Amino acid sequence: MPNKALGQNGYYLPFVSPLNSATASQIHNSFRSVNQCKNPSPFDSSKRMAAIYSLYIINKSGGLIFYKDYGSAGRMDTNDSLRLASLWHSMHAISQQLSPVHGCSGIELLEADTFDLHCFQSLTGTKFFVVSEPGTQHMDGLLKQIYELYTDYVLKNPFYEMEMPIRCELFDINLAQAVLKDRVALLGR
Amino acid sequence: MQFFGGSEISPSPPLPTASGNNGHMMYVFNRNGICLLYREWNRPLHTLNAQQDHKLMFGLLFSLKSLTAKMDPTSVDKGNLGVPQLPGQGCSFHSFRTNTYKLSFMESPSGIKIILVTHPRTGDLRESLKYIYNLYVEYVVKNPLYTPGTPIRCELFDSTLDQYVRGLG
Numbered sequence: 368m369p370n371k372a373l374g375q376n377g378y379y380l381p382f383v384s385p386l387n388s389a390t391a392s393q394i395h396n397s398f399r400s401v402n403q404c405k406n407p408s409p410f411d412s413s414k415r416m417a418a419i420y421s422l423y424i425i426n427k428s429g430g431l432i433f434y435k436d437y438g439s440a441g442r443m444d445t446n447d448s449l450r451l452a453s454l455w456h457s458m459h460a461i462s463q464q465l466s467p468v469h470g471c472s473g474i475e476l477l478e479a480d481t482f483d484l485h486c487f488q489s490l491t492g493t494k495f496f497v498v499s500e501p502g503t504q505h506m507d508g509l510l511k512q513i514y515e516l517y518t519d520y521v522l523k524n525p526f527y528e529m530e531m532p533i534r535c536e537l538f539d540i541n542l543a544q545a546v547l548k549d550r551v552a553l554l555g556r
Numbered sequence: 557m558q559f560f561g562g563s564e565i566s567p568s569p570p571l572p573t574a575s576g577n578n579g580h581m582m583y584v585f586n587r588n589g590i591c592l593l594y595r596e597w598n599r600p601l602h603t604l605n606a607q608q609d610h611k612l613m614f615g616l617l618f619s620l621k622s623l624t625a626k627m628d629p630t631s632v633d634k635g636n637l638g639v640p641q642l643p644g645q646g647c648s649f650h651s652f653r654t655n656t657y658k659l660s661f662m663e664s665p666s667g668i669k670i671i672l673v674t675h676p677r678t679g680d681l682r683e684s685l686k687y688i689y690n691l692y693v694e695y696v697v698k699n700p701l702y703t704p705g706t707p708i709r710c711e712l713f714d715s716t717l718d719q720y721v722r723g724l725g
Binding site: 420439450451461466474477 | 580581598599600601603604609612613615616619620622623624626627628629630631632633634637647648649650651652653654655656657659673
């Protein structure tokens with residue numbers, strides 16, 4: 368797994384300007400520390416440098432089927448995340464009703480004072496949304512990527528029951544990698 | 557609060573651009589959820605009658621505010637979801653975007669909410685909303701014939717607002 372992560376690292380290094388050597392070494396260090404880490408999850412609570420704060424996946428009826436926190440402040444228990452997820456589901460639906468023109472498919476981006484919420488709804492009604500730092504640009508790509516991982520590792524898992532909470536190890540591993548890659552790309556900028 | 561700085565309207569509105577006509581509609585609510593003003597410039601789709609529409613809009617904003625206050629990833633003590641909050645308390649939001657429209661939102665410390673619905677590709681309208689709030693102060697609050705908390709019927713305000721929103725980029 369460390370080798371694979373380094374391989375992905377190679378993808379992003381060309382984007383780093385050669386003038387900005389401080390940033391490049393920073394990335395290198397962040398990778399080394401992650402790879403040397405005993406804990407398999409690179410997102411332990413000691414690291415509070417978040418490009419994305421959390422990820423939610425909700426099924427077509429608004430039930431939370433996946434939630435992962437990547438270092439937001441404060442405590443959020445299971446009940447809170449469930450409530451927030453179903454609240455978002457309703458807000459998404461109401462925003463469609465209030466559209467001044469036809470063909471509205473719900474909120475894509477909510478800009479709050481301290482965070483941005485990017486939402487992607489798949490054709491089957493499953494919604495993916497990430498809470499990120501304000502002004503983060505490339506979240507659509509990340510959401511599509513997460514959707515791809517969902518189709519590959521969750522929907523194709525024969526033991527997964529539709530609309531039920533996601534417990535797939537492969538999905539977790541690949542998601543952690545995708546988010547890490549995204550974070551490194553952000554650091555390199 | 558910054559928008560209480562000067563009482564006179566700034567001489568140059570923040571976003572005077574040539575290509576306008578991006579505005580769909582605008583709402584002004586007071587803190588009790590009463591719709592003080594509803595203006596409509598370009599709205600082909602009406603799903604509900606006017607009163608229901610205003611209620612739904614106020615409800616959406618109210619719930620979105622409690623959602624953002626609870627979701628705020630930077631504050632440690634957020635309280636419970638749905639706890640009533642004073643204007644300016646907790647993490648609020650300033651806009652959201654769908655594929656067909658963009659809604660910009662501003663709340664004054666007295667609880668006046670200004671909502672502007674525009675084309676989804678419109679830029680940041682926070683300054684424009686402050687300017688509209690200034691117009692409200694000048695033409696509505698300072699109008700001796702206006703009773704606070706009642707729907708706004710003020711010709712001068714309406715015409716200035718129309719003119720300003722039509723010029724928004």
